[in-house]
Amino acid sequence: MNSLNIKIIYRFLGITAILNGLFMFIAFPFSFFNEENEAWGILNAGIITIFIGLLLYLFNKPKNTNIQKKEGYLIVTLGWLTLSITGMLPYLLSGAIPSIPDAFFETISGYSTTGSSILKDIEIMPKGILFWRSATHWIGGMGIIVLTIAILPLLGIGGMQLFMAEAPGPSADKLHPRITDTAKRLYLIYVVLTFAEFFLLKVAGMTWFDALNHAMATVSTGGFSTKNASIAHYNHLPFVQYIITFFMLVAGTNFVLTYFALKGKIQKVFQSEEFRYYLFGIIGVSSLIIILIYHFQDPSLETSINHPKVFGDLEYAIRHSLFMVTSVVTTTGFVSADFTMWNFFATGIFFALFFTGGSAGSTSGGVKVVRHIVMLKNSFLEFKKALHPNAIIPVRYDGKSVSQTIVFNILSFFIIYMFIFIMASVTLNLLGLDFVSALGAAASSLGNIGPAIGSVSPVDNFAHLSTSAKWFCSFLMLIGRLELFTVLILFTPFFWRKN
Amino acid sequence: MNSLNIKIIYRFLGITAILNGLFMFIAFPFSFFNEENEAWGILNAGIITIFIGLLLYLFNKPKNTNIQKKEGYLIVTLGWLTLSITGMLPYLLSGAIPSIPDAFFETISGYSTTGSSILKDIEIMPKGILFWRSATHWIGGMGIIVLTIAILPLLGIGGMQLFMAEAPGPSADKLHPRITDTAKRLYLIYVVLTFAEFFLLKVAGMTWFDALNHAMATVSTGGFSTKNASIAHYNHLPFVQYIITFFMLVAGTNFVLTYFALKGKIQKVFQSEEFRYYLFGIIGVSSLIIILIYHFQDPSLETSINHPKVFGDLEYAIRHSLFMVTSVVTTTGFVSADFTMWNFFATGIFFALFFTGGSAGSTSGGVKVVRHIVMLKNSFLEFKKALHPNAIIPVRYDGKSVSQTIVFNILSFFIIYMFIFIMASVTLNLLGLDFVSALGAAASSLGNIGPAIGSVSPVDNFAHLSTSAKWFCSFLMLIGRLELFTVLILFTPFFWRKN
Ligand SMILES: [K+]
Ligand SMILES: [K+]
Numbered sequence: 001m002n003s004l005n006i007k008i009i010y011r012f013l014g015i016t017a018i019l020n021g022l023f024m025f026i027a028f029p030f031s032f033f034n035e036e037n038e039a040w041g042i043l044n045a046g047i048i049t050i051f052i053g054l055l056l057y058l059f060n061k062p063k064n065t066n067i068q069k070k071e072g073y074l075i076v077t078l079g080w081l082t083l084s085i086t087g088m089l090p091y092l093l094s095g096a097i098p099s100i101p102d103a104f105f106e107t108i109s110g111y112s113t114t115g116s117s118i119l120k121d122i123e124i125m126p127k128g129i130l131f132w133r134s135a136t137h138w139i140g141g142m143g144i145i146v147l148t149i150a151i152l153p154l155l156g157i158g159g160m161q162l163f164m165a166e167a168p169g170p171s172a173d174k175l176h177p178r179i180t181d182t183a184k185r186l187y188l189i190y191v192v193l194t195f196a197e198f199f200l201l202k203v204a205g206m207t208w209f210d211a212l213n214h215a216m217a218t219v220s221t222g223g224f225s226t227k228n229a230s231i232a233h234y235n236h237l238p239f240v241q242y243i244i245t246f247f248m249l250v251a252g253t254n255f256v257l258t259y260f261a262l263k264g265k266i267q268k269v270f271q272s273e274e275f276r277y278y279l280f281g282i283i284g285v286s287s288l289i290i291i292l293i294y295h296f297q298d299p300s301l302e303t304s305i306n307h308p309k310v311f312g313d314l315e316y317a318i319r320h321s322l323f324m325v326t327s328v329v330t331t332t333g334f335v336s337a338d339f340t341m342w343n344f345f346a347t348g349i350f351f352a353l354f355f356t357g358g359s360a361g362s363t364s365g366g367v368k369v370v371r372h373i374v375m376l377k378n379s380f381l382e383f384k385k386a387l388h389p390n391a392i393i394p395v396r397y398d399g400k401s402v403s404q405t406i407v408f409n410i411l412s413f414f415i416i417y418m419f420i421f422i423m424a425s426v427t428l429n430l431l432g433l434d435f436v437s438a439l440g441a442a443a444s445s446l447g448n449i450g451p452a453i454g455s456v457s458p459v460d461n462f463a464h465l466s467t468s469a470k471w472f473c474s475f476l477m478l479i480g481r482l483e484l485f486t487v488l489i490l491f492t493p494f495f496w497r498k499n
Numbered sequence: 500m501n502s503l504n505i506k507i508i509y510r511f512l513g514i515t516a517i518l519n520g521l522f523m524f525i526a527f528p529f530s531f532f533n534e535e536n537e538a539w540g541i542l543n544a545g546i547i548t549i550f551i552g553l554l555l556y557l558f559n560k561p562k563n564t565n566i567q568k569k570e571g572y573l574i575v576t577l578g579w580l581t582l583s584i585t586g587m588l589p590y591l592l593s594g595a596i597p598s599i600p601d602a603f604f605e606t607i608s609g610y611s612t613t614g615s616s617i618l619k620d621i622e623i624m625p626k627g628i629l630f631w632r633s634a635t636h637w638i639g640g641m642g643i644i645v646l647t648i649a650i651l652p653l654l655g656i657g658g659m660q661l662f663m664a665e666a667p668g669p670s671a672d673k674l675h676p677r678i679t680d681t682a683k684r685l686y687l688i689y690v691v692l693t694f695a696e697f698f699l700l701k702v703a704g705m706t707w708f709d710a711l712n713h714a715m716a717t718v719s720t721g722g723f724s725t726k727n728a729s730i731a732h733y734n735h736l737p738f739v740q741y742i743i744t745f746f747m748l749v750a751g752t753n754f755v756l757t758y759f760a761l762k763g764k765i766q767k768v769f770q771s772e773e774f775r776y777y778l779f780g781i782i783g784v785s786s787l788i789i790i791l792i793y794h795f796q797d798p799s800l801e802t803s804i805n806h807p808k809v810f811g812d813l814e815y816a817i818r819h820s821l822f823m824v825t826s827v828v829t830t831t832g833f834v835s836a837d838f839t840m841w842n843f844f845a846t847g848i849f850f851a852l853f854f855t856g857g858s859a860g861s862t863s864g865g866v867k868v869v870r871h872i873v874m875l876k877n878s879f880l881e882f883k884k885a886l887h888p889n890a891i892i893p894v895r896y897d898g899k900s901v902s903q904t905i906v907f908n909i910l911s912f913f914i915i916y917m918f919i920f921i922m923a924s925v926t927l928n929l930l931g932l933d934f935v936s937a938l939g940a941a942a943s944s945l946g947n948i949g950p951a952i953g954s955v956s957p958v959d960n961f962a963h964l965s966t967s968a969k970w971f972c973s974f975l976m977l978i979g980r981l982e983l984f985t986v987l988i989l990f991t992p993f994f995w996r997k998n
Contacts, residue, residue: 348928429847
């Protein structure tokens with residue numbers, strides 16, 4: 001234990017808290033200029049958070065700046081917890097969400113970019129609080145970018161080495177080699193995407209406040225909406241939905257590829273195997289869903305959502321299919337239509353999509369497409385190896401051989417993911433959810449998606465869960481977001497042993 | 500293609516058909532002495548089957564007796580298909596099951612020891628046909644024993660090398676080294692277990708006919724019953740249920756261990772890590788279910804099964820919990836009570852148990868306990884490796900290091916299993932089953948269990964499935980029973996390439 005550089009951990013947590021508090025100061029005017037009483041609660045939360053941050057920062061001057069693996073794991077997990085614990089102060093101090101389990105759930109749902117909510121009526125919430133909800137998504141998305149670029153490859157878990165091989169490196173056609181510089185460029189893209197979507201949504205007919213919030217919730221693949229009906233609120237404005245679909249697609253794409261695209265190197269984007277599977281997968285599954293909606297919608301399944309067919313039946317089917325498939329695959333979780341109300345088969349497909357995830361190096365959660373590619377290719381090779389056991393046939397990805405170690409990491413990651421999913425389903429079942437809702441809530445929380453099936457379907461929320469089920473889902477969102485290992489390794493005895 | 504030794508494949512299929520026909524001759528007197536019209540259909544089926552078998556055998560004199568991997572795969576898959584195609588003749592020719600998809604489903608459900616049925620009323624079936632149903636289980640169980648001992652290790656798939664390492668070998672305390680000799684000994688155990696259970700069930704109050712059929716369906720972990728209510732028919736005879744529970748437990752145990760147990764070497768049985776996990780796993784989960792039944796049975800969930808509480812509430816809870824947990828883990832699929840009617844949580848636990856499977860080297864299907872042990876241990880090691888990436892820490896099983904290749908095979912097997920499960924659920928969803936029933940039917944068919952959840956729950960049957968869903972489930976039962984690879988490899992292009 002002595003070998004851990006505790007001071008540098010505290011110092012990082014201090015910086016995290018200070019940044020978080022500054023965002024609360026940004027939320028304050030949204031309440032203040034709308035003459036909401038909650039303004040002062042938000043301001044106080046900001047002051048307290050920055051004060052805590054400063055204490056942690058100033059009283060921990062590390063003698064050396066060595067960060068090793070163990071410090072890395074602790075910084076990531078405790079960093080997200082610091083965000084979540086200070087981040088619920090605006091809800092609690094303003095009285096907007098008075099209960100701690102509810103406030104914690106809503107906060108971690110924000111920072112983990114899950115977007116599940118315990119709020120029954122979102123539209124009566126003060127503007128400052130609504131902005132703060134979106135801000136937790138946006139901050140969480142920033143956290144994920146730095147996590148993926150700077151920390152996961154260092155920790156070398158779940159095959160993330162594979163993805164980072166194509167990011168920062170010494171070669172000239174790669175992104176700028178230094179990590180801090182890479183992070184800066186990706187943050188710039190993140191900010192640019194947010195403002196671009198904000199602007200387009202305003203033009204397409206949203207208020208500027210709603211446009212800003214939805215833009216923040218899109219680029220982070222978060223999914224909190226300022227409307228009770230989520231994006232189904234805009235079913236009379238098809239362009240709003242197409243714009244959001246496009247930005248969800250971008251947010252679920254490796255940010256390094258978006259960087260190349262913005263530099264005009266479109267051919268580099270399509271050279272990425274993950275991007276091809278991701279894009280054509282979404283198009284393929286959407287096409288299937290279009291056919292289902294257009295030809296086989298089950299009239300006995302009625303939805304509470306209003307669906308004006310602005311441009312006729314076919315456009316309706318295309319728009320909602322593309323929107324919902326992209327929303328689930330990118331793990332954004334916005335809702336334009338309730339997929340559980342199309343027909344049985346659509347529910348099954350969407351449940352399977354709960355396990356795809358978007359691209360590595362994006363803000364999306366879940367298993368991620370690159371892992372599926374490697375698993376799929378390895379499965380085919382297993383058949384070859386069954387015939388020719390002594391042949392050495394490596395998995396090839398992006399034209400290069402993938403080391404056996406990385407394939408092994410990825411297979412293990414997926415098995416641990418499925419194992420946690422099954423145990424979590426059984427646990428949520430025990431905590432009172434019915435069978436289908438338990439499967440849905442577990443898959444959705446772990447994959448940071450948001451809506452699920454059963455009693456937590458796209459038109460429901462998580463308000464009715466028991467307190468223990470809310471804590472448990474909060475935990476699932478956290479471990480899902482941090483690629484399982486980062487959190488769970490802290491529960492192993494050998495982590496705390498001196499080596 | 501020329502390189503394939505086609506003649507020896509045909510010759511093996513001929514032997515298979517002849518053996519199958521002989522069992523039909525055994526079924527004949529059950530009908531004949533009960534003066535059933537169906538007797539002649541069964542006899543004709545036997546004559547035709549043996550005639551086909553003789554043709555295949557006599558007209559294929561192979562020049563050499565070389566069997567290589569490709570012949571191995573073909574013999575196994577085509578062998579099961581030969582059984583199933585000839586095996587449906589008694590149903591078709593007697594008119595007991597007139598439709599081909601139904602007859603094929605019932606037959607492959609028999610040989611794959613799944614035990615799902617399309618019969619709505621079992622008790623009106625002629626005795627000869629009921630015996631034939633049980634016989635398909637019993638033959639299927641014999642097939643699995645020879646498959647596991649002689650063929651799977653040769654093909655080296657899904658980590659089965661690991662299990663066979665402890666079966667036939669040169670060491671003195673191992674089973675007799677020669678494979679044919681091993682097979683003979685295990686068949687002797689199989690026969691002895693069947694007669695022992697037959698005798699005990701008769702003593703406990705079954706008719707001799709029902710005792711024989713249930714014994715055959717138990718030792719093969721098949722699960723066809725001669726009663727509509729399955730073993731719930733005997734809810735007034737607790738000892739019948741305890742006897743069946745015990746024999747299910749034995750049938751799900753590695754037959755090599757049963758051999759040692761019968762030789763008096765009980766300590767060797769408990770030295771097996773798989774057996775310890777298997778036994779204590781069943782006891783642990785049963786204990787949990789006992790608590791659920793005893794304290795938390797949901798009174799709003801009503802079952803159609805009659806449950807006389809012969810020895811009071813506690814014994815009732817213990818008996819049904821042990822029975823149903825053992826039935827699902829061993830993939831037997833007998834039903835004493837409808838687990839979906841205890842409470843939500845029990846359904847979740849049983850669904851998770853659908854993926855355990857019994858022991859390798861038993862007649863049970865599914866993933867198998869040994870694979871779970873290796874996956875679980877490997878998962879823990881992945882956490883260690885995340886901290887110490889250069890340390891070489893092998894998975895240990897039964898006190899020995901498991902080679903990385905075998906661990907890799909097992910991880911891949913499980914991922915392919917889950918992948919097929921998900922695709923199968925979506926497909927069954929498409930073929931008209933609702934979400935829960937599709938998950939249940941896919942898991943149950945692939946794991947050769949029998950009853951499932953939803954509209955194919957323990958008190959339902961598969962009669963209401965569409966014809967295409969029946970064909971699809973038949974396919975799932977076949978590939979599940981033959982450890983996936985054996986069948987699926989025939990669909991790869993490289994299998995059919997000359998090497
Ligand atoms: K989300
Ligand atoms: K079975």
